[in-house]
Amino acid sequence: MKRQAGFSLVELMIVMAVSLILLAAMSSAFISHAKTTSMQVLTVDTVHRARTALASMTRDIRMAGYRTSSAVTGISQATANSIRTLVDLNQDGIISGSDEDITIAFDNSNRIITRNGNVMADNIESLALTYTLKDGSTTQAPTDLTSIRKVTLTLIVRSATIDPLTSDYRRLELTSDITPRNMNL
Numbered sequence: 001m002k003r004q005a006g007f008s009l010v011e012l013m014i015v016m017a018v019s020l021i022l023l024a025a026m027s028s029a030f031i032s033h034a035k036t037t038s039m040q041v042l043t044v045d046t047v048h049r050a051r052t053a054l055a056s057m058t059r060d061i062r063m064a065g066y067r068t069s070s071a072v073t074g075i076s077q078a079t080a081n082s083i084r085t086l087v088d089l090n091q092d093g094i095i096s097g098s099d100e101d102i103t104i105a106f107d108n109s110n111r112i113i114t115r116n117g118n119v120m121a122d123n124i125e126s127l128a129l130t131y132t133l134k135d136g137s138t139t140q141a142p143t144d145l146t147s148i149r150k151v152t153l154t155l156i157v158r159s160a161t162i163d164p165l166t167s168d169y170r171r172l173e174l175t176s177d178i179t180p181r182n183m184n185l
Helices: 009-062
Strands: 075-078 082-086 101-107 112-115 118-122 124-133 148-163 168-178
Touching: 009 082, 009 101, 009 112, 009 118, 009 148, 009 168, 075 148, 101 124, 112 124
Parallel strands: none
Antiparallel strands: 075 082, 082 101, 101 112, 112 118, 124 148, 148 168
């Protein structure tokens, strides 16, 4: 009897089992890498949005009172979640327009920060403004706006989507101490 060349059924089954194990390991590694990449993209997006919003608000608050008359305070409204600043950018002696009369406000129901009614940042969990007064005390509702010496802005931003690794939103908290430069301090 002549022996036939080829693989036996047992050999073929062993090769298929080993191949299946290798394929499962590669799939697991790919899925893990995809989830990690997704988490990193969420983190980068969240950090970018938070830093952009914080930088814009910091610039607006820091410029409060720029080239305004002595009769105009640089901050005309200050609460725990909103601030209104006045700036005479074009130095015409009149404060007008959306770049000179700036209101930054947090809308908790929609989770957004607006600048003069236009959305500046979304997916915001909280915005807290704390004011340091000339006597060193802090408050979130100053009665004498001319005594404000520093504004501490705390911002908590969450990711736009749920993180697949934690099954929750990613959150980032940023804090900035802002000294208005133009308020005759």
